[in-house]
Amino acid sequence: METSVNLRINVIVGSTREGRFSEKPATWIADFAKKQSGLEVEILDLRDFPMPFYDSAKTASQMGGVYPHETVAAFAKKIGEGDAFIFVSPEYNHGIPAVLKNALDWVYAEWNQKPMGVVSWGGVGGARSVEHLRLVSIELQMMPIRNALHMPFDIVMAANQAENPSTVFAKLEHPHAESFVSQLVWWARILKLAREEKK
Numbered sequence: 001m002e003t004s005v006n007l008r009i010n011v012i013v014g015s016t017r018e019g020r021f022s023e024k025p026a027t028w029i030a031d032f033a034k035k036q037s038g039l040e041v042e043i044l045d046l047r048d049f050p051m052p053f054y055d056s057a058k059t060a061s062q063m064g065g066v067y068p069h070e071t072v073a074a075f076a077k078k079i080g081e082g083d084a085f086i087f088v089s090p091e092y093n094h095g096i097p098a099v100l101k102n103a104l105d106w107v108y109a110e111w112n113q114k115p116m117g118v119v120s121w122g123g124v125g126g127a128r129s130v131e132h133l134r135l136v137s138i139e140l141q142m143m144p145i146r147n148a149l150h151m152p153f154d155i156v157m158a159a160n161q162a163e164n165p166s167t168v169f170a171k172l173e174h175p176h177a178e179s180f181v182s183q184l185v186w187w188a189r190i191l192k193l194a195r196e197e198k199k
């Protein structure tokens with residue numbers, strides 16, 4: 001898992017509602033990834049980027065990196081700095097939350113040619129939201145990795161009751177988390193080298 005290239009991983013908290021669960025697994029996976037050498041990990045909380053619903057006459061791909069709202073520009077800047085993305089996304093009606101889809105839609109070039117992985121939970125471990133997010137990410141020219149972290153509702157309940165939710169995630173998901181992060185890092189390294197070669 002070690003890499004000679006310094007990589008920046010953005011962990012994106014995909015829900016913003018009051019009392020949300022997403023911040024718990026986001027904190028845990030960010031802390032887990034931070035333990036790997038050569039990785040800088042930052043949590044991007046969509047609550048900190050209250051973007052309007054998409055209202056531009058242009059598509060994000062037509063904006064050439066010049067965004068019409070301050071919050072969108074600030075979010076795009078953070079995405080541009082990332083080499084890989086971990087989306088921590090719930091499943092809302094078999095898809096991803098609207099607030100996350102809106103954030104994805106607002107940015108284009110900054111997502112391109114970077115890998116992404118998903119942490120989700122729910123009735124079928126968030127599988128439908130993971131698949132939805134993978135399809136969207138392909139259109140944004142991201143590289144979705146094979147592995148994902150799926151949590152059933154009993155983990156959600158246990159984490160909600162635990163004083164330190166990270167201990168619940170760590171116990172139940174550790175081997176999966178290891179291969180999830182190492183797969184993401186492998187692609188992040190290769191794609192970063194390829195992006196730099198192209199410059």
Ligand SMILES: Cc1cc2nc3c(=O)[nH]c(=O)nc-3n(C[C@H](O)[C@H](O)[C@H](O)COP(=O)(O)O)c2cc1C
Binds near residue numbers: 020091092093094121
């Ligand atoms: C609008 C809405 C739709 C939901 N739809 C689903 C669903 O389709 N499948 C599922 O497994 N859970 C569904 N749930 C339950 C969520 O998985 C659960 O509430 C989870 O905690 C949501 O993540 P959050 O707390 O970060 O918002 C839904 C919850 C909400 C609020």
